[in-house]
Amino acid sequence: MSQDLKSIIDDYKNDEETVYNSWFVNNDERLKAFRTIRRGVLDVIQDIKNGSFGNDFKGSSLEFVLNCITEQKQVFKGASHPFYWKPKLRIPDIYENEKNKIAFGQFLEKCINASKEEQIIKEIILLDQRKIKGLGPAVASILYFLHPTIIPPCNTAIVNGFNSLFKEKIKLGSWSEYLRMREVIVEKNNTLKSELSTDLGAFAGLLFDVGENKLLISDAHLSDDERTKIEKKINKRHNEVVSEMEEEDLHTEIQYHVLTIGNSIGYDVIAAANDRSK
Numbered sequence: 265m266s267q268d269l270k271s272i273i274d275d276y277k278n279d280e281e282t283v284y285n286s287w288f289v290n291n292d293e294r295l296k297a298f299r300t301i302r303r304g305v306l307d308v309i310q311d312i313k314n315g316s317f318g319n320d321f322k323g324s325s326l327e328f329v330l331n332c333i334t335e336q337k338q339v340f341k342g343a344s345h346p347f348y349w350k351p352k353l354r355i356p357d358i359y360e361n362e363k364n365k366i367a368f369g370q371f372l373e374k375c376i377n378a379s380k381e382e383q384i385i386k387e388i389i390l391l392d393q394r395k396i397k398g399l400g401p402a403v404a405s406i407l408y409f410l411h412p413t414i415i416p417p418c419n420t421a422i423v424n425g426f427n428s429l430f431k432e433k434i435k436l437g438s439w440s441e442y443l444r445m446r447e448v449i450v451e452k453n454n455t456l457k458s459e460l461s462t463d464l465g466a467f468a469g470l471l472f473d474v475g476e477n478k479l480l481i482s483d484a485h486l487s488d489d490e491r492t493k494i495e496k497k498i499n500k501r502h503n504e505v506v507s508e509m510e511e512e513d514l515h516t517e518i519q520y521h522v523l524t525i526g527n528s529i530g531y532d533v534i535a536a537a538n539d540r541s542k
Contacts, residue, residue: 269452272429272481273459276470282479283469287338288461297332301409304329305372312369319359321349333405339465339472342419346402355398364396375407381414385443392439401442408465416449416464418442425475 276282287294307325311317318324321344330344349359358368371391378384384407391399404418416422423436426445435441453460453467460466473479519535526533 269429270456270459272479273456273470276473276479277459279479282473283338284466287336288463288466288469294336294465297336298409298412301329301332301406302376304332305376305406305410309369309373309376312365317365317369319349321347321359329406333409339417339422339469340405340419343402343405343417346398346400350398353398357397358399361396364394364399367391367394367396368399372406376410378411384411384414388439388443400437401439404442408468412463412465414464416446416468418445419472421475422468422471423475425471425473428474429471429481 277284279285304325308317308329311325317326321327321330326347327344330347333340333343347356349356354360358364368391371387374387375384378387391403401418404415407415408417420436423434423445426432426448427434430448432445432448434445449464449467449471453462453464460470470479474481523533523535
């Protein structure tokens with residue numbers, strides 16, 4: 265199976281019109297985008313913190329970030345569409361809902377400051393648990409420009425290419441489905457890293473070209489053992505995050521009771537700086 269995938273990768277790299285050659289390699293504009301987008305995300309975080317973000321995508325710092333991403337049109341030509349404010353549907357619900365807006369800002373801040381894979385995956389799982397309407401794995405295209413060796417981008421063509429290449433049925437718009445797809449991408453990229461790159465944009469470009477029918481493929485589906493291994497890893501990680509979140513909730517509740525009791529009997533009380541927002 266690995267040899268089948270290696271042959272596909274060889275075709276991908278040897279074709280001058282694929283994403284690999286037109287976008288991924290020898291592209292100064294692609295490299296400059298990482299710096300610009302990172303600065304833009306910091307602006308989004310700050311705008312949400314100081315209350316100047318606004319209640320619409322248009323004219324916001326988030327629009328600037330997505331415009332920078334869509335300029336990488338070889339892969340990201342429709343990346344901004346999921347973030348347009350759709351008043352009739354109330355999605356994505358991060359503009360008029362203040363709690364959701366703050367949660368999105370905190371998510372971006374924790375991700376941009378993260379240095380390890382586990383930290384970022386944890387934040388994705390926690391964001392998914394908030395069930396913010398319309399805020400799905402399209403966010404991964406932002407995260408890719410923050411952590412290109414950890415988070416692959418996600419769009420319709422990439423998901424279609426993944427399903428075609430690995431004979432899967434990943435659903436667009438689901439964070440849990442995205443994480444399952446990501447595990448396969450990371451696993452296969454690690455196996456054949458010398459053929460592509462530690463930057464997951466190269467593998468995502470392959471999936472994009474397959475999804476757009478720009479690259480003919482042979483069968484490279486997952487074995488039952490590979491699928492079982494990946495499912496176990498995903499479930500273990502999810503359960504760990506949920507357990508940790510429950511412990512944090514209990515800690516916050518107990519801390520609240522201690523502060524309340526202290527205040528009621530006349531003591532000056534104060535919460536730890538990193539717990540005050542809770």
